[in-house]
Amino acid sequence: MESFIIEGGHPLSGTITPQGAKNEALEVICATLLTPDEVRINNIPDILDVNNLIRLLTDMGVKVERINRNDYLFKAEDINLDYLESEEFVHKCSSLRGSVLMIGPLLARFGKAVVAKPGGDKIGRRRLDTHFLGFKYLGATFRHNDERNTFEIHGENLKGCYMLLDEASVTGTANIIMASVLAKGTTTIYNAACEPYIQQLCHLLNRMGANISGIASNRITIVGVESLHGASHNVLPDMIEVGSFIGMAAMVGTGIRIKDVSLPNLGIIPDSFRRLGVKIEVENDDLIIPHQPHYEIDSFIDGSIMTLSDAPWPGLTPDLLSVLLVVATQARGSVLFHQKMFESRLFFVDKLIDMGAQIILCDPHRAVVVGHDHSVRLRAGRMTSPDIRAGIALLIAALSANGVSRIDNIAQIDRGYEDIEARLNALGAKIERVS
DSSP: OOEEEEEOOOOEEEEEOOOBOHHHHHHHHHHGGGOSSEEEEESOOOOHHHHHHHHHHHHHTOEEEEEETTEEEEEOSSOOGGGGGSHHHHHHHHTOGGGGGGHHHHHHHHSEEEEEOOOOOOSSOOOOHHHHHHHHHTTOEEEEETTTTEEEEEOTTOBOOEEEOSSOOHHHHHHHHHHHTTSBSEEEEESOOOOHHHHHHHHHHHHTTOEEEOTTSSEEEEEOOSOOOOEEEEOOBOHHHHHHHHHHHHHHEEEEEEOOOOGGGSTTHHHHHHHTTOOOEEETTEEEEOOOSOOBOOOOTTSOOEEEEOOSTTSOOGGGHHHHHHHHTTSBSEEEEEOOSOTTTTTTHHHHHHTTOEEEEEETTEEEEEOOTTSSOOBOOEEEOOSHHHHHHHHHHHHHSBSEEEEEOTHHHHTTOTTHHHHHHTTTOOEEEEO
């Protein structure tokens, strides 16, 4: 197991470019299973979760050619469906959350799929009911294999229909869209997720020959087609990494430029940091975060305490609440964070409290932060990364802390951030990776 040793207190400055979006990459890579033709995808992040998914596709028989570090060709011409029955496949799926996104494409093209309980972050329940209900609406049937603890899904004759999703699940919406593109007739998905990741997936599928309308809304219509063909696609910059860099710049930056952020696809993220008093300047498609000795939390019009909460797009993504919370520890003022979607995602604040942060954990979903206004620096400490986003939040805290910190289990951070220590060290950080 690897760890980070972080010497806090070093100011960061310079220019940094965000990697490709992890969540989008997982979706569009799985979409390559829908055609035997070649699909080229550029700007794929070189991170653990994505690399494990690519290896899993290779094991299934997908021909993968790596043109350069972030540019790939996929050709799913000869898939070994027997591999889906193997213990190796079940084991790999159980350690990779993104594997769930293969169900829709496999069901659409081959009429069957095997589902093992997917792995990923330990942030509370992440149910698959929305996925299963969508497949059931399309005519799929399920059988539970008690011995292997897997679900076998069959859907040789999927038929389009109207469906109202029980929640606007991003991966659920992506899976149902991919299952519907080859179904007979028209599928209408209401209460669909409409994140940029979903929009990008739909644009790729349309270039492959699908007929999808309503993109960027919560009502998506798919007219089934006979087959899909090859296409090319460029993955957006990762909005979560952009937000993470804004947080770092606010806490320890003396002037940082974040390049090529795809500003229209950041949604409410910049304004959420502005509510904490963080100054953000826009220059073309770059964000510039100037040095601020102080930043003051805004309040509502009636003077009541600011509340930041997650919500489906175009609301605030839950993946950035951890970073915003850390930034608030050094702001002037108080703010309530309400994490609605996952009941374990705020538990990492115990580590921040140990570092000297003034945080009241009200319950598994809510925490009040009273900012230090840089009058008291956080203390260095030893921590363990519980998930990707808490891991990067703890790294930001350690960069601002007084002394040398250690973060264990950094494989969680590696799942979502490409070469993070090298890129931050280039800005002036002092981070060492150790075994």
